[in-house]
Amino acid sequence: MDWPCWLELIFENERRILVNEERNEVFRGHLEECLRNLGTSLASSVPRGSREAAQAKKPVADFCGVTIGSITRWLRDTGSFPIGEPLIKLMCYLDMVGYRVIELERIPRIRRNFAELIGYGLLTSDQAAEFLGYASMSTFYQVLQGHHGASEDKEQKMWDVWKERKEELQQKKERSQELYRLDIPLKIRSRVDVSKVLERQVSASRSKAVVSIMEGLLMLLEESSFEKFSDGDLADLKASADTILRLSAHLSSLSSRLIMSEQQRKGGS
Numbered sequence: 001m002d003w004p005c006w007l008e009l010i011f012e013n014e015r016r017i018l019v020n021e022e023r024n025e026v027f028r029g030h031l032e033e034c035l036r037n038l039g040t041s042l043a044s045s046v047p048r049g050s051r052e053a054a055q056a057k058k059p060v061a062d063f064c065g066v067t068i069g070s071i072t073r074w075l076r077d078t079g080s081f082p083i084g085e086p087l088i089k090l091m092c093y094l095d096m097v098g099y100r101v102i103e104l105e106r107i108p109r110i111r112r113n114f115a116e117l118i119g120y121g122l123l124t125s126d127q128a129a130e131f132l133g134y135a136s137m138s139t140f141y142q143v144l145q146g147h148h149g150a151s152e153d154k155e156q157k158m159w160d161v162w163k164e165r166k167e168e169l170q171q172k173k174e175r176s177q178e179l180y181r182l183d184i185p186l187k188i189r190s191r192v193d194v195s196k197v198l199e200r201q202v203s204a205s206r207s208k209a210v211v212s213i214m215e216g217l218l219m220l221l222e223e224s225s226f227e228k229f230s231d232g233d234l235a236d237l238k239a240s241a242d243t244i245l246r247l248s249a250h251l252s253s254l255s256s257r258l259i260m261s262e263q264q265r266k267g268g269s
Contacts, residue, residue, distance in 0.1 A: 026098035026186045031081065031091065034099045038186070039075035045184040059180040064089040084141055085118060085125040092119030096173065097182055107146045113166070114158035115144050120172045122165055132157055 027037045046052040057071040064071070064086050073080055074090070082090055091104040092115075107115060117123045125137065132154050134140035142148035150158075162169070 025100055028100035028102070030102045031094075034094050034101050035075055038094070038099070041184055041186045042075065056182070056184050059182055060090075060093055063093045063176065063180040084137065087141075088115050088119045088125075088144070089121075092116055093180070096177060096180075098186065103145070107144075110155055110159050110162070111144055111146060111150070113162040117162060117165060117169060118144075120169060120176060122169060122172060123161075131161065 027034055029037070042053065042056055046056050054068050057068050057075075061068045061071045064082070066082070066086055070082070070086075074082060081087065091101050094101050095104055104112065114128070118125055118128055123131075125140070128144075129135075129137055129140040132140065134143070139148060143150045143154075
């Protein structure tokens, strides 16, 4: 049966959630933070500059298709990030060994699936760009990372090729986990630390979301005056009376806190 694209995306997201729950999360953060954590794990396991240190970085270098020296530079100088295909491979590698790279997590799902075909070596960037019809590699990478829009036709092409090769991709992931396994213990951030970071991120995002929702609700309410509601409209609203009353209570409480905060600010100035 051919499922609609959006439905298959839901199934794929659920599968990813289950896979992530089965393996330990080493660390969640931006790419720079993940590299710093990996560098700390390496430094605490093998002497810096030793042959063992070079060998410990070899799985990362082999997966990314770069030299051990490049890995050393990325870990030591986190402002010196790779670009293009090595960047995609690096993010995929970190994800494979248990890191949750925020930049990778934020890539729209269809594009991330397609990017993983490059990250795991099933497509080269040149092949992928040519397949999608991009003459500029810079534009192609911007699209792939979600920084630039893509036409529906290109999105569909990404989806189709991933769908055709997703089983092959899964097999490659499983082989890569064995072939490029790190032989050092990774410094796993405790669930308490992870929860604190997530709470801060969610709190900031939630505040912005609440304000945006209130602004949208206010706009709708001002456009549709309640004075124009018919008896039938009001009767329909009675079924939602509890929601309306609870919303009113929350807004009243927020208004009171804002007024008190403003009064305290004036009193202290």
